[in-house]
Amino acid sequence: MAGEKVEVRRIKLGSQGLEVSAQGLGCMGMSAFYGPAKKEEEMVALIHHAASCGITLFDTSDSYGPHTNELLLGKALNGEIRERVQVATKFGIKILEGFKREIRGDPDYVRSACLASLNRLGVDSIDLYYAHRIDTKVPIEVTMGELKKLVEEGKIKYVGLSEVCASTIRRAHAVHPLTAVQIEWSLWTRDVEEEIIPxxxxxxxxxxxYSPLGRGFLSSGPKMAEKFTKEDARQYMPRFQPENMEHNKRIFERVSEIASRKHCTPAQLALAWVHHQGDDVCPIPGTTKIENFNQNVGALSVKLTPEEMAELESLASVDAVKGDRYIAGSVPTWKDSETPPLSSWNS
Incomplete structure (x- = not known):
């Protein structure tokens, strides 16, 4: 599969009219969290390469850097290339001193964050704008009300939510149709299948x-921990602690065995599993290397039988992985995303 040219098909994301490549590119690691920021010219070249291969959905956030990842994308996707791609960015995680975070979803903040992202990206309209995390001090109807205004003003085209529970999805969608929900989903994160996906x-x-390769674990296995730099947030995550990694490596070993039979890489197999979930799913694996990008795109040509899907799911059941996704209290997840009722809001 290594040298094959893969055709990147398009899918309809949601039912509001957005069409994107069946696989996107997560850009966070180019600027933050997985080690030091990478060289700008190399990342611009990678983004251009992805676009030339047919990738159209590029994912960022104002909190990546903070701000530097949006600036990078704005520089890389200017000119005629902008007409061929969709930029997704997010608001809601305000980075404070010492890397403390504040979650904001109040209308004034939503608007100011959107205007700042438009400026950094150098665009008149954001294709897909997500609430990155849900502000549980503000009813979701209030946050969505401001996003609806921004759509009406043409500042954003489509609305999404990230890390959000099923009940909050329903409440939000009743105010303004959601085009996408971004959620961690992979062979080692499957709890979203019970309520959120349905x-x-x-x-x-x-x-x-997002993180369809388990933050790199499903492509590199336990050896990846040997390369963590002091800036890499993964070294603190429970799943990557030695006692949990010793258990979790069995999943990677089994995935590797099946991949060998399929004549593909473990990363391609893990991504193919996500692709086989349906044409309403767009995984956004991130990378900073063109060769890894090429490998990830190759997953689109990996075909899995129902028996192979069942085999993968049996070895990576919901409770098969040891360790939480995040350090307790470090960042809210969909399990923390219920907001107060609208009747309690006093602006």
């Missing part, structure tokens, strides 16, 4: 799967 499908909301 809710999205019931309502016609697209699913954007």
């Amino acid at each position: 809710t999205c499908r019931e309502l016609g909301i697209g699913i954007v799967a």
Whole structure:
């Protein structure tokens, strides 16, 4: 599969009219969290390469850097290339001193964050704008009300939510249709399958799967921990602690065995599993290397039988992985995303 030219098909993301490549590119690691920021010219070259291969959905956030990842994308995707791609960015995680975070979803903040992102990206309109995390001090109807205004003003085209529970998805969608929910979904993160995925499908909301390679674990296995730099947030995450890694490596070993039979890489197999979940799912694996990008795109040509899907799911069941996704209290997840009722809001 290594040298094959893969055609990147398009999918309809949600039911509001957005069409994107079946696989996107997560850009966070180019600027933050997985080690020091990478050289700008190399990342611009990678983004251009991805676009030339047919990738159209590029994912960022104002909190990556903070701000530097949006500036990078704005520089890389200017000119005629802008007409061929969709930029997704996010608001809601305000980075404070000492890397403390504040979650904001109040209308004034939503608007100011959107205007700042438009400026950094150098665009008149954001294709897909997500609430990165849900502000549980503000009813979701209030946050969505401001996003609806921004759509009406042409500042954003489509609305999404990230790390959000099923009940909050329903409340938000009733105010303004959601185009996408971004959620962590992979062979080692499957708890979203119980309520969140079915809710999205019931309502016609697209699913954007972030960290579809388990933050690199499903492509490199336990050896990846040997390369963590002091700036790499993964070294603190529970799943990557030695006692949990010793258990979790069995999943990687089994995935590697099946990949060998399929004549593909473990990363391609893990991504193919996500692709086989349906045409309403767009995984956004991130990378900083063109060769890894090429390998990831190759997953689009890996075909899995129902028996192979079942085999993968049996070895990576919901409770098969040891360790939480995040350090307790470090960043809220969909399990923390319920907001107060609208009747309690006093602006």
